[in-house]
Each structure stands twice: as structure tokens, then as C-alpha cells.
Amino acid sequence: MTEEDPAPRRHPFAPIPEWAGVTTRLVHGARRPEHNAGAVVPPIYQTSTFHFPAEHSEAAGPGQVYLYTRLGNPAFEGPAEAIRALEGGEQARLFATGMGAITATVLSLVRSGDQVVALDELYGSTLDLLTELLPRFGVRVRLVSLAEASEPEKLVTPGTRLVWLESPTNPKLSVVDVRRWAEVADDRHALLAVDNTFATPINQRPLALGADLVVHSATKYLGGHSDLLAGAVVGPSALMERIDAKGYLGASPDPFAAFLLERSLKTLALRVARQNENGRRVADALARHPAVREVYYPGRNSPEEEQIAARQMSGRGGMVSLTLRGGAAAVDPFLHRLRFVHIASSLGSVQSLASVPAITSHRHLSATELSARGIDPGMVRLSLGIEEPEDLVRDLTEALDAVTVEPTAPL
Ligand SMILES: Cc1ncc(COP(=O)(O)O)c(C=O)c1O
Structure with a gap:
């Protein structure tokens, strides 16, 4: 190489080639040379408002001119683009929380007289939104059980505007056939939204299975460190442009949360790979332990679910639920012996967490409703982190050894 013939220099923010894999994209994806003065890590843009010269008086969209952070901030673009690419949609929007994303999606898409069909095993606040708020605006909501969910053609009618699913479900980690629901919803001109929080886009991509929209509580796996609140919606531009298009629902993220989320997404694929391994190893170990009556893990609830999970999930995730043979009385003795599993609601973090659905996420249900859904008071839901599988x-x-119910004396 002569001085006159220098090695060609690649621009540090050149577009990522098509062949790059998921983690390469997450690490190098958010390139905003025009904003970040070449910084390898984009700054936080902790500002509520932006200088707005008169020549920009025609309000423009993201990436063109910023007006006010509720309507857009450069810090939102990197994580939104990463989540859009992960889910394989046309557009993604960030929200302050998962519930912000869910509320904006639902309220933007339904109107008086519409019907919403939803699984009755949804996250509690989503259920509350559907069953308490929507009926006040003349929207009919039909909740369906998992058993009914195997026959979507009997549930989605021509009056159904929106179908809302989660898979795997909380807390029994049942798997719902997203492709089948998508076909039926499409046939009846209803929209299908899937909350993909538990699965993550590393393990499951609902849009590729035919769903119209995907929502996330990015507070969970996408954020992954129990240190931020955020939500996201991904879908085709025509629908996304209707989801709180004017920003009056107001659930925009804080720039610092968006910055943390962008940082977290770089390690998403690595974290989820370990969490998948931890989920499988822990589910196997629990199934062998005499203090455990039942283990719930995606695909293991029935042979039919195993077939669906094998088709629609590339990894089964880090959520495992169990019921203790000793019932509710065994829960505290078990949980208080754990060294690496924090007793806390929420999920998807690097550290393992444990919660008791009957007194946390499902506390609003009566004893009869809990038993109808098979949620035992001795059920513990584990969200496994990235610790070594052997340690977990x-x-x-x-901890289970200490609560093992004494076997009856041998004959
Ligand atoms: C499946 C699911 N969806 C949505 C939410 C709501 O998310 P956020 O707490 O970020 O509002 C949660 C929270 O636990 C959840 O588990």
C-alpha cells in the first residue's frame, strides 16, 4: 500500500450489511452520526423541549425535527429501531410502560359497538383495562379460557374488532397457537395483538406468525436489569400511525429510560440464551424433586402444546412455575431459604425473581376463580436470571429439600 493509495476507510456509521446476525445488529444498530458527535455510545438527550427555528414551522416526523419530548426525542429512536428489527415489523413506538403501550394500542383501535376477544389468562392490568374501562365506552369484551382458545373459529365473530393474546401465559406458561388465531382473525377482519413480553422476540416473533401487532412490557426482558420502565408496540405503518398518533394519551418514555433500554438491548440475545438454558435446566430439576407437585414450562403442559411450542418458539424462555406439594404453608419456608432468587414480582431480569401468583399478579381473583384456573395457593412463579445454571x-x-413433606413410613 503506497501513501498515494491509502487503505479504503469504512465510515464508522456505515449501514449494517444484510448478512449481520441478531447480536451484531443489536450492538451496532443504532447509528445516529448526525446527532451524537461520533460518540460510540449515544448521549441521553435529557431534555423536555428542543430549539425550534421558525423555518421548521411545519412540524416534521421523527429524525427530521424534534419539538417536545412527549412527541419524540432522539433517545427513543435507537431502541425503537432495535425492537422493530427484532420483531420484524415496519414501525415501532416506545412508551413509558408496558401498560402505556397496551392502553394506547387498545384505545386507538376500538370504538363503541366493537367486540374485543381476549384470553382470560392475561396480565392482570391488561384484564382490568379490558373489563373495567372498555365497557364504559360501549366496547363488548369476551374473555375466553385456555380450553376454549383451542377453537378460535368459534370465538371470533364478524363483530370482533380486536383479539388480544399472550403466549406463553401467566402464570401457567401455556402456549397458545398464534398462527391459528391469526388465520381466524384475518378471515373475520379482526386485528390480532400479541403481548410478547414473556417470550421475547429472540424466542418468538408473532408478526411472522401472522399477528398484526406486538406489544411489550420492555420493563421485563428487553430492559432486563430491573432498573427501568418502558413499553413498545410494533406493527405495520398503517396501523402504527393510528396508535396515539397525536400523542395525547401521553405515555411517552423518559429519555433516560430509553437510553438504558438501548444499552440493555445490546445483550438481549445473550441474556435470553442463558435464560432459556436456565429455564430448561431448572424445569428438569424441579420435575424430579419430591417436594414439587407440578412444574409448568412452555410446551410441557400437554403434547399438543409441545407441538405448538416447537412450531412457534425457538427457545422456551426463563419462566418456570411450580406448585409445592406442601401447599401454601410450604411457600414461605421455601422462598426464604433461597439465596439467589429474590422474592419480587416482575420478571425478565438478570437476577432470578420469585413471586406467588395467588397473592401478587392474581390477587384480584377469588379462591373459586383461582381454583377454576388451576392457580394453586402453593404455586410459585420463577423468573430465572443469568446466573450459572448449576447455582440456580x-x-x-x-431450599426444596428443606420443605420436603416427610414420606410416610415404609411398610
Ligand atoms: C405480560 C405483561 N404485559 C404487560 C405488563 C405491563 O408492563 P408494565 O409494568 O411495564 O406497565 C406486564 C407487567 O408485569 C406483563 O407481565
Whole structure:
């Protein structure tokens, strides 16, 4: 190489080639040379408003001119683009929380007289939104059980505007056939939205299965460190442009949360790979332990679910639920012996968390409703983190050993 013939220099923010894999994209994806003065890590843009010269008086969209952070901030673009690419949609929007994303989606798409069909095993606040708020505006909501969910053609009618699903479900981690629901919804001209929080786009991509919209509580796996609140919606531009298009629902994220989310997404694929391994190893170990009556893990609830999970999930995730043979009385002795599993609601973090659905996420249900859904008071839901699988198995096994119900004396 002569001085006159220098090696060609690649622009540090050149577009990412088509062949790059998921983690390469997450690490190098958000390139905003025009904003970040070449910084390898984009700044936080902790500002509520922006200088707005008179020549920009025609309001423009994201990336062109910023007006006010509720309507857009450069810090939102990197994480939104990463989530859009992960889910394979045309557009993504960030929200302050998962519920902000869900509320904006639902309220923007339904009107008086419409019907919403939803699984009755949804996240509690989503259920509350559907069953308490929507009927006040003349929207009919039909909740369906998992057993009914195997026959969507009997549930989605020509009056159905929106179908809302989660898969795997909370807390029994049942798998719902998203493709089948998508076909039926499409046939009846209803929209299908899937809350993909539990699965993550690393393990499941509902849009590729035919769903119209995907929502996330990015507070969970996407954020991944129990240190931020955020939500996201992904879908085709024509629908996305209708979801709180004017920003009056107001659930925009804070720039700092968006910055943390962008940081977190770079390690999403690595974290989820470990969480998938931890989920599988812990589910296997729990299934062998005499103190455990039942283990719930995606695909293991029935042979039919295994077939659906094998078709629609590339990994089964880090959520595992169990019921203790000793019932509710065994829950505290078990949980208080755990060294690496924090007792806390929420999920998807690097550290393992445990919660008791009957007194946390499902506390609004009566004893009869809990039993109808098979949610035992001795059920514990685990969200496994990225600790070593051996450490988690040992920690859980030792805690279970201490609560093992004494076997009856041998004959
Ligand atoms: C499946 C699911 N969807 C939505 C939400 C709501 O998310 P956020 O707490 O970020 O509003 C949660 C929260 O636990 C959840 O588990």
C-alpha cells in the first residue's frame, strides 16, 4: 500500500450489511452520526423541549425535527429501531410502560359497538383495562379460557374488532397457537395483538406468525436489569400511525429510560440464551424433586402444546412455575431459604425473581376463580436470571429439600 493509495476507510456509521446476525445488529444498530458527535455510545438527550427555528414551522416526523419530548426525542429512536428489527415489523413506538403501550394500542383501535376477544389468562392490568374501562365506552369484551382458545373459529365473530393474546401465559406458561388465531382473525377482519413480553422476540416473533401487532412490557426482558420502565408496540405503518398518533394519551418514555433500554438491548440475545438454558435446566430439576407437585414450562403442559411450542418458539424462555406439594404453608419456608432468587414480582431480569401468583399478579381473583384456573395457593412463579445454571439448580434444590413433606413410613 503506497501513501498515494491509502487503505479504503469504512465510515464508522456505515449501514449494517444484510448478512449481520441478531447480536451484531443489536450492538451496532443504532447509528445516529448526525446527532451524537461520533460518540460510540449515544448521549441521553435529557431534555423536555428542543430549539425550534421558525423555518421548521411545519412540524416534521421523527429524525427530521424534534419539538417536545412527549412527541419524540432522539433517545427513543435507537431502541425503537432495535425492537422493530427484532420483531420484524415496519414501525415501532416506545412508551413509558408496558401498560402505556397496551392502553394506547387498545384505545386507538376500538370504538363503541366493537367486540374485543381476549384470553382470560392475561396480565392482570391488561384484564382490568379490558373489563373495567372498555365497557364504559360501549366496547363488548369476551374473555375466553385456555380450553376454549383451542377453537378460535368459534370465538371470533364478524363483530370482533380486536383479539388480544399472550403466549406463553401467566402464570401457567401455556402456549397458545398464534398462527391459528391469526388465520381466524384475518378471515373475520379482526386485528390480532400479541403481548410478547414473556417470550421475547429472540424466542418468538408473532408478526411472522401472522399477528398484526406486538406489544411489550420492555420493563421485563428487553430492559432486563430491573432498573427501568418502558413499553413498545410494533406493527405495520398503517396501523402504527393510528396508535396515539397525536400523542395525547401521553405515555411517552423518559429519555433516560430509553437510553438504558438501548444499552440493555445490546445483550438481549445473550441474556435470553442463558435464560432459556436456565429455564430448561431448572424445569428438569424441579420435575424430579419430591417436594414439587407440578412444574409448568412452555410446551410441557400437554403434547399438543409441545407441538405448538416447537412450531412457534425457538427457545422456551426463563419462566418456570411450580406448585409445592406442601401447599401454601410450604411457600414461605421455601422462598426464604433461597439465596439467589429474590422474592419480587416482575420478571425478565438478570437476577432470578420469585413471586406467588395467588397473592401478587392474581390477587384480584377469588379462591373459586383461582381454583377454576388451576392457580394453586402453593404455586410459585420463577423468573430465572443469568446466573450459572448449576447455582440456580443447587439453590432451588436445597431450599426444596428443606420443605420436603416427610414420606410416610415404609411398610
Ligand atoms: C405480560 C405483561 N404485559 C404487560 C405488563 C405491563 O408492563 P408494565 O409494568 O411495564 O406497565 C406486564 C407487567 O408485569 C406483563 O407481565
